[in-house]
Amino acid sequence: MNKRKLLVVPFLLLNSVVILAALFKGLQISLGYYPLIGLNKISLTNYQQVLSDPFFQKSLGYSCYLALTATFLSLLAGVGLSFLLIRVRKSWLHKIISLPISLPHIIVALMVMQLISQSGIISRLFFQLGLIKEIDHFPLLIHDSGGFGIIFVFLYKEIPYVAVTTFAILQQLQLGYIEVAKNLGASTTRIFFSVILPMLQKTLITLFIILFCFTFASFEVPYLLGNPSNQTVALTAYDLFTQADLTTRPQAFALNLVISGICLVITFVALTISRILPGGRKKP
């Protein structure tokens, strides 16, 4: 038995060394201990700065908005799509639907630029159809302040991910329950909330956590499609870390820990909600 436990050690070692070392180093420097540039006084000023500076506040808020919007929309549309996948079992269509999962975000961002930017194919189509007279009449959908382009990329990537994952779960579950409920005269909404949701909610909560944390701190997509005046946290951190000026580093590390903390809190809250929801306490 002991020998078996040793098998987990290499995995845990890599994971915990990377996480703990990174967090410890980050904590050390963000608290003001950074001998390299002559700082060795422990204080919380960096955290105060990060949390009270309107610039940081704005980027935190904007990232939260993007992550929540993209995640909720992906979950909604993805679950819908998974029911479509259950009904239409054509394996070539299923393969196409799961294609975006393996496309990297950079390429999807590029495709979205070619699709919906002002000089993109849809704008060209509108021009040819006479719907717009000039290139400027096409609405600004990328680099816009609402982050439409960014959300679009995440939806393209994440709806299929949610759909394929949910589809796999739906296949394993006894769908007979749905038939039983139908026979007993339950309405569609009743079936969804009392039968399907309790069976699915654990998976959906896990998906929510993964998607939220990913979109919240994703870098490539807002870098390519973001609006210059609305930065996301990842861009802010990137800017701070690529600067040659080392005096901003403590702040950068404080930001790192703040965003890590936000992701952990969201995870904790989501898991708590999952426990309260029907189906939460039952062992899988």
Next chain:
Amino acid sequence: MKLSMKRNYFLLFLVAAMIVFPILLLFCWSFSAEWMYPAIFPQEFSGKIYNQMINEPNFWPAVINSFVIAFATTLVSMVLALPAARYFAFQKKLSHRFIEIIIYLPLILPAIAIITSSQVIFLQLHLTGTFLGIILIHTYLCLPYVMQILLESYRQLGEGFSLTARSLGAKPWSIFWQITWPLLRPGILTSATFVFIISFSQYLPTFFIGGGRIVTLPLLLLPYANNGRFGLASSYSLVFLGCTLVGVFILKIVIGGIQSGTKR
């Protein structure tokens, strides 16, 4: 009933079309010599852009580096994850949720925070700018996906076969090669494919830990996409996708081809 079936089929077909259409745009852009604004199709097709791309001094190093890093990451991830997933799948003390959190932690903690922080540590250990450093950080980022897939495969496989073999006197190593590996092959292949693709698409960790000394395809692709050079960016994207297909094919041969024990 028949009608609703047709409607569903049509809807799913529509979704598939929406997924494929933007990919076709990449092809159009990469072969376009001239594609000015209101034109819907490129005015002129040519392979000029591919020529320009292949002649860039960084092109071949990037392709080779990407392959080396992705294959190494796949190997390291599998070696770390196979035994760990086995333990997690058959232990009875920890709850599923708890294991899930341990496995998913690298997905929960923001990648940018971990990468930038570990850059400082890697600098001290002289791991920045080395393949080893990049492979380690890629492995860290890929492990959640491997663990998730392998854990599920092990759970479905159950412990019965290996327990039977052990009670018949088989050594652990031969149990692994003759029973676990062949039966687990689909899961191993799926997870290896995942790692390969994810490692291949990483930008941030390669950028920060590579320190500009090691270029991979995403590092070349991002600036072109950012500067609006759609032609070059598209041809890089397609080469990128082609390379991942080649990599997945190689993995299929290597993992599916080692015939030890029973054939499936």
